Amino acid sequence: MPRTGVSVRNRTVLAAMTNKQSEEDGTLSDDEINWLLMRAEGGFGIVTTAASHIHTSGKSWEGEMGVWGDHQIPRLKELAEGIRLRGATSLVQIFHGGLRAPRSLTGEKPVSASTNLEKGVEEECRELSDSEIRELAVSFGEAAERCERAGFDGVEVHGAHGYLICQFLGTRTNRREDRWGGGLEGRSLFLREVLREIRSRTSEGFLVCVRISPEHDVGVTMADSLDLAGMMSDWGMDLLHISCWDAFTGAQGDPDDPRTITRRFREALGNDVPIISTGAVWDGEDAQFVLDEGADLVGVARVAIAHSNWASEVGAEGYSPERPPFTPEHLIEQGLSQTFVDYMRRWKGFVTDGRL
């Protein structure tokens, strides 16, 4: 990576995957460490943890990993050391759920950029005050510092998928009239502050990746995301991760533009910023396509659940890993616990006895 000098052993990335295996207090469990170490052993260049909350008010699911307290450091160290020993680069994905962090888990009314009531949430959230926004940016910085102390190579700031940072970026969920809202500059100020706090608390060699959704129904558009990506390289971002869901299509908001999302980011950014692109990659040909579109690294999630050695095997001519649905026995063999298999039963068509 240009600024940090970190070099990654190959172009494969295990994308962040929530797996519900952490303890009640956010501490990593044996099962969660085991699942990630198997992927490091399986050859991934970068191994990213599940989304991990940086403050107790940001927890979105049961069994969610946390990086908000020093009690979490010993197990984080075990994971970081294990990933390093196996030759991979390690990132912790740090996030806050915002309006998607329910009171039933946090004991607090959910918070966001503005008052919002979204589909599927328990209650309307409240708008954060100016000082609370500053404090949360500091919590992101402190969490990153904790990850560095535990021995991770970097963090991935989760600005995608409709969680707090994305809620600030979206015109629909951020209707603020103060400095944290308005045009793209205002809506991205929270993310800018988060990056500033991380940079001020971590060393020069610590990798800072940012994951965004190029388009999202909270009011994030492709045009804004392309501009944002350019701005972020001036704010201390080392690596951009675009979460495409389907890396083979163009932007939904611009049906007349035939270019893939990856190609549009590459063309807008030039060659200065390394890009990870993720979404619907399964075999070697898919991965090569995404690289040819201009990504420096290819992220995968679902295929790596079923094939822990994907990264080692994907370079082989004609590699074509088996597709879902998978039996629970196969998934357990691949290092998933019963809890994780149960979670995967909710993903359409993934487990033979799960949701169809």
Ligand SMILES: Cc1cc2nc3c(=O)[nH]c(=O)nc-3n(C[C@H](O)[C@H](O)[C@H](O)COP(=O)(O)O)c2cc1C
């Ligand atoms: C079980 C599961 C959990 C996920 N959890 C996260 C997460 O914690 N953070 C995140 O940014 N994306 C998460 N995602 C999205 C993936 O990182 C990835 O972007 C998406 O699955 C598309 O890639 P794929 O087609 O290779 O699965 C999750 C996906 C799956 C399947």
